[in-house]
Amino acid sequence: MEKVFINSIGSISTQRTFDNNDFLEEITTYEDNIIPAIEPNYKDFIPPAAARRMAKGIKMGVVAAKIAMEEAKLLNVDAIITGTGMGCVRDSEKFVTAILDNNEQFLTPTSFIQSTHNTVAGQIALGIGCKGYNFTYVHSSISFESALIDALMQLKLKEAKNILVGGVDESGEHTNAIHELIRHIKPEKINTNKLLQSNTEGAVFGEGANFFVLSNNKQNSSYAQLLDVKTFNTLPKSELTTNLVEFLNNNNLSADDIDVLISGNNGDVNFDNYYLELTEGPFKNTQQVYYKHLSGEFNTASSFGFWLGAKILKTQYLPSEISLNTIKSKGFGIVLLYNQYRGKNHSFTLLRQC
């Protein structure tokens, strides 16, 4: 079995992350319940003719992919695998609205074409002329992890050398409005630094795109080694620790080997207790970090967590703003990520320093 490395990253998020030389040097704080991505100047990356039909999510995905490709010094890859929970919601909303408001008349194709879930993967392929394997996973909070599982399988078996993997979700106005109504979004505006003390239902919704070149060929730019990923559609709290220990054992590791736990807490009083199982359980003496106060919650927010893990392992630095406890690890060798959304679609991801 080949080892698999994260060779490059590209991130557009609600923090200023599109410059790979920077690592959360200046944190942007918000006082809101929906937060927007900080965008680069897209014109620096996408020709106007290609960009003119792209909604925000597509631009974020295409540009994050481009940043990752450039850092890995690649012009093409063997496969493109994306994850997106909601797909291109802005175009979907636009087309549904047009259907309803115009009673199915005078509709134009652009928003329909752009609304399909595989638009980002298709646009990236079109942009770089990649005729290889092209997949899009669309399964809520494990959309990105499904893409990782697929890529890992191909790279470990040497079916591919370089795979572009990413998670992307944009927020849409109507989607946000209705999710606020059903309290998936917090009713109140909340300060970034007080997210976990909110004691209210729902999350602060964000958006973003995080792309990575995964490869079985280590290079100078490599960030970390990707050891393993596992997902579960359901997982009762009582079974969480057992399953995690089994996952670690399968990788010849135990809880004590983990230097940093990256936890997916989003401040939802109804569901953050899943994380407590680990943070107050097997990892209570492990350094813990969280990130959704910086990135917001969205179906592929865990790709921001993955970005964070890769950055920590490469730079051996950990910004204090993401600390969940006061424990300090001596060095950062192995990072574990755990995420779930509303008690479903759980994932464990293991990274190692390379």
Next chain:
Amino acid sequence: MSKGVAITGMGIISAIGNNVAENYRSLIDGRTGISQISKINTLHKNSIMVGEIEFTNGELEAKLGLSAPNNYSRTALLGAIAAKEAIANAKITDIKAHRTGLISSTSVGGMDMTEKYYYDYLESEDNRRYIEGHHAGDSTEKIAEQLGIDQSLVTTISTACSSAANAIMFGARLIKTGQLDRVIVGGTDCLSKFTINGFKTLMILSDTHNTPFDENRKGLNLGEAAAYLVLESEMLVKKEKKKVLGYVAGYGNANDAFHQTASSENGDGATLSMEKALTVAGLEPKDIDYINAHGTATGNNDLSEGRAIIRVFGEEVPEFSSTKAYTGHTLAAAGAIEAVYAILSLQNNIIYPNLNFKTPMKEFALIPQTKLKEKVLNVVLSNSLGFGGNCSTLIFSKRP
């Protein structure tokens, strides 16, 4: 040659039947499921034809024993019916007995309910339970629940019209690499105003019965359907002495990287996906006994796919036909629908007619099989091509 992955069960619901037996009956009787739309009140009802499933949502809910209020989209309802048939067909009684996953696919997801209650959600609380049912993964979660699959690998693929073929491909790879012992794979999509109007804006909907590979083809008919296969590991098949219906022998996925919606004139993507699938199966083009083509009956698809078939098979193109004239184009489900049809053709040594074909296309000499034909079939190839340049090919075989 690497070994194929065993298929031990299948289930389907489409415009030509509510289960596998009914679908097969319609296929050999040459009975189309294309008609005027009755369940969606669309402005276009007199200018389009569709492949609609006879049951209402209420009837589907009753079949599943769901009580009201629930928040199943039609996509989820269809998926659950077909997946349950597949499990029963594979004679699985204890779903938790082995590491069992579910890889489903959809393009419409819960859009049928979203478009119905889009503004209503903002005004009234009555239907807000459907909000959570919109995202593409929701139908998959519900199918997993209906089958009792928990604490497992359950995910969803959406690559437009090639989605279900990709779900079958990913599932087969998970079995091959030993990550799962058993996996239910397939796809589901219901009709919606969203897709009807979407394809209408692309001006590729036919106002009459679709005619794949015909010179005078006018476009596609949309359809709704769901189909699932059960794939099992060699170890499990041996241990439980399972009856094997056929094998997933090969698979290939490629991107046309040509245009956002249209296929390249020369069918680069489809050529690549067929070639890759043959390589994985360790087979030569001459080993293919029948091609179930994507054949949507759009001007662009049939030309591009036909050229790709010629590029791969040269002068020796085996019998081929598209079954879209029976079912309509069922979008994300199409790859799974046609996988079931491919296995049925292997089991029965039958090639289905390409209905409605009259005039050969002027660009090439390809003529689809237009009459039901008996032929000893060992290997069948199935194409699924989609928006975003997605091209997928699956190869099914009688023997491992």
Next chain:
Amino acid sequence: MSDLKQELKEKIITQLNLEDIAIDEIADNDSLFGDGLGLDSIDALELIVMLDKDYGIKLTDPKEGKKIFESIEVMANYITKHRTK
């Protein structure tokens, strides 16, 4: 006629999101597709809807659009001849 041409240019720029192109950069006889303005088949479908919505001209075959949308000049002539609103 020249008003119509101006109107068409404006509409094409807004409808097709050609934000980097100014009205006076489109000459009446420039080809809109291919080497000229670089429009493609998706734009053609957008323009077909525009003909229907704004000028009451219904096209049923997208191929017809190819000739009509050759240039602003050709488009304006066609619209003048066939418009119902």
